[in-house]
Amino acid sequence: MSNLGIGQLAKRAGVAIDTVRYYERNDLLSPAGRLASGYRRYGEAELKRLRFIRRAKALGFTLADIRGLLTLSDERSVARIKQAAEVKLADVDRRIEELERIREGLRTLVKACPGHGRAESCPILNALNAEDAP
Amino acid sequence: MSNLGIGQLAKRAGVAIDTVRYYERNDLLSPAGRLASGYRRYGEAELKRLRFIRRAKALGFTLADIRGLLTLSDERSVARIKQAAEVKLADVDRRIEELERIREGLRTLVKACPGHGRAESCPILNALNAEDAP
DNA sequence: CTTGACTCTGGACCACGGTCCAGACTTTAG
DNA sequence: CTAAAGTCTGGACCGTGGTCCAGAGTCAAG
Numbered sequence: 001m002s003n004l005g006i007g008q009l010a011k012r013a014g015v016a017i018d019t020v021r022y023y024e025r026n027d028l029l030s031p032a033g034r035l036a037s038g039y040r041r042y043g044e045a046e047l048k049r050l051r052f053i054r055r056a057k058a059l060g061f062t063l064a065d066i067r068g069l070l071t072l073s074d075e076r077s078v079a080r081i082k083q084a085a086e087v088k089l090a091d092v093d094r095r096i097e098e099l100e101r102i103r104e105g106l107r108t109l110v111k112a113c114p115g116h117g118r119a120e121s122c123p124i125l126n127a128l129n130a131e132d133a134p
Numbered sequence: 135m136s137n138l139g140i141g142q143l144a145k146r147a148g149v150a151i152d153t154v155r156y157y158e159r160n161d162l163l164s165p166a167g168r169l170a171s172g173y174r175r176y177g178e179a180e181l182k183r184l185r186f187i188r189r190a191k192a193l194g195f196t197l198a199d200i201r202g203l204l205t206l207s208d209e210r211s212v213a214r215i216k217q218a219a220e221v222k223l224a225d226v227d228r229r230i231e232e233l234e235r236i237r238e239g240l241r242t243l244v245k246a247c248p249g250h251g252r253a254e255s256c257p258i259l260n261a262l263n264a265e266d267a268p
Numbered sequence: 269c270t271t272g273a274c275t276c277t278g279g280a281c282c283a284c285g286g287t288c289c290a291g292a293c294t295t296t297a298g
Numbered sequence: 299c300t301a302a303a304g305t306c307t308g309g310a311c312c313g314t315g316g317t318c319c320a321g322a323g324t325c326a327a328g
Contacts, residue, residue, distance in 0.1 A: 069262070089241060096234065103223065114212075197315070
């Protein structure tokens with residue numbers, strides 16, 4: 001079941017070859033075996049695992065998170081998988097809130113700025129130059 | 135008007151000394167002058183500028199953005215300042231949307247997962263292991 | 269004058285997630 | 299058999315925004 005070279009694997013999973021080797025260096029994905037020449041060989045399990053990594057990244061997990069998820073999924077510990085997802089969800093919530101605060105700040109400034117006139121009357125510059133906090 | 139050493143400047147602006155020097159290396163902030171010893175001296179203008187940088191960063195501008203803003207504010211070109219803020223606002227919008235998509239994905243999975251049982255019944259693992267796209 | 273606090277420089281190092289390179293070797297298609 | 303395409307290794311490098319270090323020199327208070 002080791003029918004794929006690193007190039008085919010990478011192509012099927014939609015990542016770069018170097019990325020596959022990078023994941024190997026970082027203990028996320030090992031080849032199923034090696035040819036006598038040293039060429040890596042991969043099977044379906046590795047392809048699934050690589051796609052797992054891609055999807056988890058798309059969900060906002062870092063590679064360190066994913067390493068954890070892969071370990072947990074090996075251990076078949078559903079409760080901890082769910083917990084990890086909840087932690088990440090809270091993290092994503094926090095990042096969204098922060099960006100929303102930033103967005104409101106920008107919106108206020110953009111709305112208040114007439115887009116012409118003297119610099120002293122530009123609320124964006126004035127806000128950035130304000131004497132008081134943030 | 136060059137009454138501050140780098141330590142006082144950093145403290146008043148709420149940044150680290152190394153950060154001030156880093157900004158100098160990256161053409162964001164120069165000292166008003168130097169003592170014969172080479173010690174940097176800063177005045178009120180530099181303190182304002184450093185606080186400007188801090189606030190703009192809090193609004194999600196990168197240092198490269200801020201370099202641009204500082205140039206524009208020197209040029210007193212209000213229209214371009216407003217435009218820069220609009221561009222950044224669109225960028226923040228885009229980042230929020232992306233995170234919201236991620237959040238919905240996570241929410242769906244967390245809701246669907248009972249938190250116990252066999253790994254095969256964990257929708258989180260199943261989604262990450264799915265055969266089809268993404 | 270001494271002591272402690274401050275500052276100087278240049279360069280190394282951190283996380284993050286890769287990307288790219290040279291030089292050698294191997295596999296595959298024709 | 300040959301040539302092209304693929305792969306190997308180890309290490310350097312990218313951008314972002316800093317942080318830390320050593321070793322030397324300087325400033326301010328007592």
